Amino acid sequence: MATREEPRPVSNGRGHGVGAAAAAKLDNASLRPRREAHHHSADLAEALRAVKPRVPDTPSDSSSDSGREDRDNKTEPVQSFLLRRKSTNDSYDDSAVVTPEIVPIEHAEARSGRPSPKYLQSLPKSNAVGDEKKTYVVVSDDAELREILRRGLEREKEKVLPTRREKLRDTVFTKQFSCFDRQNQDAANSQFHGFYVLFWIGMTILILKTGAENWRKTGNPLGTNEIMKTMFRRDVVVLLLSDGIMCGLTGVSWVMQRLVFRQYINWERSGWIIQNMWQTLFIAGVVGLPLVRDWPWTHTVFFVLHGIVMLMKQHSYAFYNGHLSTVYKKRQSLLFKLKQLELVSPVSYSSPTSPQVSAFATSHLELPPSANEYHERCKSLSKSQSTERSDIETISNAIEEAVPLDLEQLHLFERLIKWEVDALADELTGKATDPTHYYPNNLTFLNHYEYIVLPTLVYELQYPRSDSINWSYVAEKSCALIGVIFVMIMISQAFIYPVVMRTVYMKEMGWSTIQRFQEFPWVLSDLIFPFMMEYMLSWYLIWETVLNILAELTYFADRSFYDAWWNSVSWDQYARDWNRPVHNFLLRHVYHSSISSMKVNKHTATLITFFLSACVHELVMWCIFKKLRGYLLILQMCQLPLVKLSRTKWLRNQETLGNMLFWAGIFTGPSMLCTLYLIL
Template sequence: MAEQDIRTFVVRTDDDEIREVLRRGLQRAKDPSGKSKGRAKFSDLVFTRQFSAFDRQNADAANSPFHGFFTLFWMAMFFFMIKIGAENWRKWGNPLGTNDIVKGMVRRDLVVLLLADGVMCALTGVSWLLQRLIYAGYVDWDRSGYILQNVWQTMFIGGVIGLPLLRDWPWTHTVFFVLHGVVMLMKQHSYAFYNGHLSTAYKRRLHLLEQLHQLDHISPVQSPSQTEPPPSALSTTHLSKVPSALGIRERRLSVADLEKSTEDMDSIAAAIESSRPLDHEQVHIFERMIKWEIDALTDELKGKATGPDHVYPNNLTWQNHYEYIVLPTVVYELEYPRSDSINWYYAAEKMAACFGIIFVMIMTSQAFIYPVVMETVRMKEAGMPLAQRFQAFPWMLSDLLFPFMLEYLMAWYLIWETILNFLAEVTYFADRTFYDAWWNSVSWDQFARDWNRPVHNFLLRHVYHSSISALKVNKHTATLITFFLSACMHELVMWCIFKKLRGYLLFLQMFQLPLVRLSRTKWLRNRATLGNVIFWLGIFTGPSVLCSLYLIL
């Protein structure tokens, strides 16, 4: 008897393909027809339990064939810092050198910065207070609520920008405060507009429940009623589907379905409130349609919540709001996947790595970037003409290329690997996909998706899809709006740092759009290595070119 070939397959829940299969299975369970292709204004984002790519808890990272290069990089950084410290000791008698950057950071307003940052975070509670007023019925979201929210957001970001200018903070204080302020702005926007959307659904559901209650007290007549609308005029095809938030979104995506649905429900409401006679068939159809809408709206209000405490409006507590403020995400959901416990040793490891990377960045900046910056300052103070300063541009660019590339990588690793993972660990936040393999990007749109996943998700939901649903624009226009808004926010940060409005970064970011189109042509399509070379060329030269332009001009 031949031996059977028995193979064991291990299915891991953190596998990307398995996770995608599960996501699609859940979607099909709510949408058996499989016809839903588009996304609504508040499209679903899938949060799952997983680790970031370079995290030591990620089995894929430890088993990667490139893990040795990761080890080599950090060994090189260690010896690089030793070399810089030795050079500083020989030249200045101090391993930290002149330490001008650290002196500038702690010389003035450090306590004021920390206090202002705490006040700024506390002020996000204004968005929560507005949502409480909306739920209580004092404000209507669709009329004045969203206007008040936008006015508050404008005042908030104005204060965030104005305080560093008023206090004349050094660039280190300004970068931290403005960037954190922009994060708080995005968090408030997501919290307010998602809960505002749910408040509309909640009031709609209450109104339908009232109609259903009125319908229960109607005694149907035996003969066919002449009251409009007759059952034959109503669209009932959706009643064959399970009531769900996905079903509502699918109907919203179709203008014809949305108009017909609105017309049908308005005519049903008018018929019930008219107190005119209804026959048995009308009562039956009206009841089915109202119950379907109620159940679908109930599913909408539930969102991803697994318990009643997080279902709208039970989520409108100050604890829920401020818990969301400290979570490492800028997209609000009723509930997120959470870890079971906190590994304090791991959290301490991430915090130590955070300060270690800051030390590397300061040492690199002090040794290689600060002297170049001070040289341009001396050139301007000496009254050197612009033409002569531009003659130094190529040399300045070559001096800044490598240190800026290192600073770029360090800044990314500092924020998206150490700080966000630390916050995720101490807040039980289980979804750690703060980035994807952006280093393998072959186009700028891929880089935009993978470099910063939290902000990408925010722009996808609250800018891209909201532009399509609210402004009725096509996908290309929505993409242009998304890129432009992102570019404006980056240019805002540059203005706060250099106190100059030049538009260099805005231009370079918008220039990515034609480069995206170019990457899809027959000359670059399916040429991954060439696309990746072009991408890295932009990353390698972009930061140093920008800084040189701001310093020279």
């Protein structure tokens, strides 16, 4: 038989009623009533009586008859709380303990003879007998008690608000290894480790067979070797010098942040604009140089991709330190206000001037000051605060105007300022444990260029570091790097280059678009498997060999450059897992920045993030093929409806089917893209 939970007072989210919150407030020495309050104790005792919760006589449906019979046989529990009033001799008198009457909010207005306060009218009301939750208010004319309850409700409202990390604090670096790294014990003990070994055995057999056939036909294991000739035909030294100069030019962002710290540039006004203008000029030079020099596609791919990496590194470095510069400036201003407050002499009487102590929310003072608590408080105040100015702004104006302040006001103002100063200091230290990495100590030449060579795109004050360099590990990964490049060249030479030359021949012979498009299925079928192999090998080359070599040489301990993307059941999971450095960058500097700066919802921010990523990929394709077709942009934006499809009831729990659809896209996507550029 269904039973009903007994009516209870308004809960504060931690299992205590409003009465408990009020008692805790009265017991707090820093917030106790003024001495004059004891004259009202008789009126308060008269107003607060025995607890008699009432339930409105609202008819219920027939389905709850059995539950109503059980309720009729029960006695409503009496909920009471103790209120201690302070006597004239500063001691608490037990005789002053009274039991207030608590009634439903819908009867409070009729009982008191006047409308309920707005903050009580906003509470949920219950009109049905079958409701499990009831809302009650204390009927009392005591203004101080109402103020205590108001501040208690405000405090609990701040605690239950949904929290969200600040946009620049989402990335957490920890010491870990990549999935296929032999140092990763989970990978070494995986039940699928044998398939990984089988894959490389199969690749070895394929390369040996291909090399043997090339030797028999041309007398060279690499065959005619056009790809190697293209790579090293010209401008190799120019490419390396240009790449070094490009990396050196990232120091412009460091110089700019030094100027911001010295207050020659205001980051919030003109600093970020100048930074964006420099980044635009930087990427224009990166894209323009290969066009001017007419580099082959191998040079172009390397230089443009590395240039985009340097662009993202500069953006993260500049905007994170720019954010910290505003925090640092605000903290310095608060420290100056604190010194001014120390020079203020309190008045001997209770100051009637604003701001009064009761006007400030003080619940956060009981929490340790931290950057997360500070941003959560700012967010809650932005939603709940009705005034235009924050507490700290109000206090600053009171100090500047030199209004008379009593001792209680000075004490509270000092606590509020010190809490924010400590919270801002926590933001300036971040995850760093070494004071040399705290802002602004991190704005050094060496710190900037150390970040430039680290295998990450997201700037932090300090990263987890390894103790030493394992040179045998570096040699192992270097051999893997050379070996994978060799395998990729052989696959391209044997299986991709002949197909590409066939499409070039069709264009040279003057085939019409219709005739070339008729060859589309056959070209696609010839490219689908070799492109799949190249796609897998290029991913392994960058994320398992290159990044691990850089991480080992730079003592970078967080090797989580990818996750198990091959198990993806949707395209959003794949976007998160296959390239963690880029995903972390887009999450912090595009997704969250769109939400905070452009005031858009998360769906629009996701659309912006995907569109920007697709535009960058399309830029790379334009640099390679010298054609602006938009094929890659369209295919990448098609991932969004596919993500929506994967969340429908037909595919939501179908992991195997979702993974099959994902792999079908991986198989056909790269080869279809290349075929479109070659045929059309």
